[in-house]
Amino acid sequence: MDDIQDRNTNDGKNAVPIPFIRREELARPKDEQAWTDRGNAAAQAGNYEEAEEAFEQAVALSPADGRARYNLALAQQCLQDYGAAVAGYRRAIDLDPQLIDAYINLGNVYSELGLHREALETFQLAMELAPDNDEICLSVGEAYRIQNLFQDAIQAYRQALILNPENIAAADSLRDTRERVNDQLRRLMEQERRIDADPADPSRYAELASLYLDMRRYDEALSTANQMLSLDPDGRAGYDMLAAVYEQMDDRDQAAETYARIVAMDPDDAEAWEHLGTWRSLQGNLEESVNAYARSVDLEPQRITARFSLAEAYYDAERYDEALAVFQGLIESGQSDLLQGEDVAAAYAGLADTYNALGRYDDAIKTAQELLERSEDDPDGYYQLATAYDGLGRLDEAVENYHSAIVSDPLNADYYNDLADTLRKAKRYEEAIEVGQQAIAMDPSMLIAYETLAQIYTEMNRPEDAAAVMRQVEALRSMDEGGED
The missing domain is CATH 1.25.40.10 (Tetratricopeptide repeat domain)
Incomplete structure (x- = not known):
C-alpha cells in the first residue's frame, strides 16, 4: 500500500503501521483468500471499515492463521480502535511468534495508548527477532526516553546509528537526549554547590535527592535521604524523601516500614495512613491494610481515594458486608454531588462486584444495570452483569454481556x-x-x-x-x- 509504506518511528506517536501482509503467494482456502483480497483492496482504497469486515471473515475461516489476525488488527489500528488492535496483534503473535511486523505495530499502539513499559517490552522482543533492524533500535530508544531512562535510550540510539549511520531520526533523538542528560548533570552540580555553601541545611539535600530520583540513581537518592535524617533525626522531610525513594524503587517492605515510622511521628496525617494501607496491601498484610485505610478515613472522611481503598481492602479480606457499606456510602456521596463521574461508576461497579461475591446475583444485576444507565458501555457494568447471569446459570445472557465488556475494554484478560x-x-x-x-x-x-x-x-x-x-x-x-x- 503506497500510503503506508514509510513508517514514522521517531516517537511512536501517530506512527504509520507496517503495511498489510499480502499472501497471494501462499496456498490458501479459496474463500478465505477471497476475503483477504477484498480486505487488501478496501485498505488500498482507504476504506478501513470495509477492510475490517473482510478481514473478520478471513479470520473466521482461518482462526489459527496469525497473518489473518495481523491484517484484522492492522485495519483496527487504522480505524484507531486501539484496544481491539492490541488484542489482535497479541493473538497474532501467539499464533506466529516470528511475525515481526506484529511486534512493531503492537509497540506503536502501546505508545499511542501511553503504555510505555509495554511498548518497550514489545520493541525489545522485536529486536531479538531482528537485531540488525535500526528502526526497531530507534523505537526501543524512544520507549526508553519517554520513561526518562536516558542512558538506556542513548545506547539504543547509538546502536541504531551503528546499524545505519544515515538514520537521521536516531541522530536527532540522540542529540536531544544527550542534551537532556547534560541538563540534568548541570542541575545536579548546581545543587551540590548549594549544599557546599550550607551543608547543615537538610532542605537542600531534599532537592538533590529529587534530582537523583529523576535520574533513576537510587543508591545516591537513598544516601542523600539518609544524610537528611542524620542532620534532622526527628524531622519529617528525611522520612518523606526516604518513602518517595522506596516507592519509586517499588520496595514494598521498606516503603511500608517507612510510612509506619511516619504515622508514628504524625498520627493525624491521613495521607500517610493511606500510603501505609497501600503498601501493607501490597505486602499481603490485609488486616493492617484495612486498619490503615480505616484510620485515614476516620481522620479525613471525605478522602475519596482512601474510602475506595478501604472498600477494596475489605473485599480482599472477604469482609463483604463491610465492603458493601463503604461502597454504598460512596454511591450516596455521588448522589449528594460529593463524588463525580468515573468515581461514581467505580462505586457502582464495586458494589455490584461485592454482591456477586456474596451470591446476591439479583442485587448485582440491578446495580450493574444502574451503572450502565449512568455510564453507557461501561465495561465493568457489562462484566458484573455477565458474572451475575453466570452465577444464575443464565449462560447465554452471560456470554452476551462478556462480549459487550470485551468490546468496551479489549485489553482485560480476565474478561x-x-x-x-x-x-x-x-x-x-x-x-x-x-x-x-x-x-x-x-x-x-x-x-x-x-x-x-x-x-x-x-x-x-x-x-x-x-x-x-x-x-x-x-x-x-x-x-x-x-x-x-
Whole structure:
C-alpha cells in the first residue's frame, strides 16, 4: 500500500503501521483468500471499515492463521480502535511468534495508548527477532526516553546509528537526549554547590535527592535521604524523601516500614495512613491494610481515594458486608454531588462486584444495570452483569454481556478468561478454546487462563492437549517460585 509504506518511528506517536501482509503467494482456502483480497483492496482504497469486515471473515475461516489476525488488527489500528488492535496483534503473535511486523505495530499502539513499559517490552522482543533492524533500535530508544531512562535510550540510539549511520531520526533523538542528560548533570552540580555553601541545611539535600530520583540513581537518592535524617533525626522531610525513594524503587517492605515510622511521628496525617494501607496491601498484610485505610478515613472522611481503598481492602479480606457499606456510602456521596463521574461508576461497579461475591446475583444485576444507565458501555457494568447471569446459570445472557465488556475494554484478560469458562459451561467448546487462547495471549502469565483452557480440553476428551497446557502451568509456577527465591 503506497500510503503506508514509510513508517514514522521517531516517537511512536501517530506512527504509520507496517503495511498489510499480502499472501497471494501462499496456498490458501479459496474463500478465505477471497476475503483477504477484498480486505487488501478496501485498505488500498482507504476504506478501513470495509477492510475490517473482510478481514473478520478471513479470520473466521482461518482462526489459527496469525497473518489473518495481523491484517484484522492492522485495519483496527487504522480505524484507531486501539484496544481491539492490541488484542489482535497479541493473538497474532501467539499464533506466529516470528511475525515481526506484529511486534512493531503492537509497540506503536502501546505508545499511542501511553503504555510505555509495554511498548518497550514489545520493541525489545522485536529486536531479538531482528537485531540488525535500526528502526526497531530507534523505537526501543524512544520507549526508553519517554520513561526518562536516558542512558538506556542513548545506547539504543547509538546502536541504531551503528546499524545505519544515515538514520537521521536516531541522530536527532540522540542529540536531544544527550542534551537532556547534560541538563540534568548541570542541575545536579548546581545543587551540590548549594549544599557546599550550607551543608547543615537538610532542605537542600531534599532537592538533590529529587534530582537523583529523576535520574533513576537510587543508591545516591537513598544516601542523600539518609544524610537528611542524620542532620534532622526527628524531622519529617528525611522520612518523606526516604518513602518517595522506596516507592519509586517499588520496595514494598521498606516503603511500608517507612510510612509506619511516619504515622508514628504524625498520627493525624491521613495521607500517610493511606500510603501505609497501600503498601501493607501490597505486602499481603490485609488486616493492617484495612486498619490503615480505616484510620485515614476516620481522620479525613471525605478522602475519596482512601474510602475506595478501604472498600477494596475489605473485599480482599472477604469482609463483604463491610465492603458493601463503604461502597454504598460512596454511591450516596455521588448522589449528594460529593463524588463525580468515573468515581461514581467505580462505586457502582464495586458494589455490584461485592454482591456477586456474596451470591446476591439479583442485587448485582440491578446495580450493574444502574451503572450502565449512568455510564453507557461501561465495561465493568457489562462484566458484573455477565458474572451475575453466570452465577444464575443464565449462560447465554452471560456470554452476551462478556462480549459487550470485551468490546468496551479489549485489553482485560480476565474478561476473556471468564467468557471462556462460561462458554465451557455452555458446552460451546470450540468458541471456548478460541477465547481461552486469547486470554493467554493477552496475559501469558495468567495461570487461571491456562487452567481454564486445560479444563476445556479435559471436557472435550482431549487429555494430551490438557496435559500440555498443565505443563505450561507448572513451568510458570516454577518460574514464579524461582523468582521469589
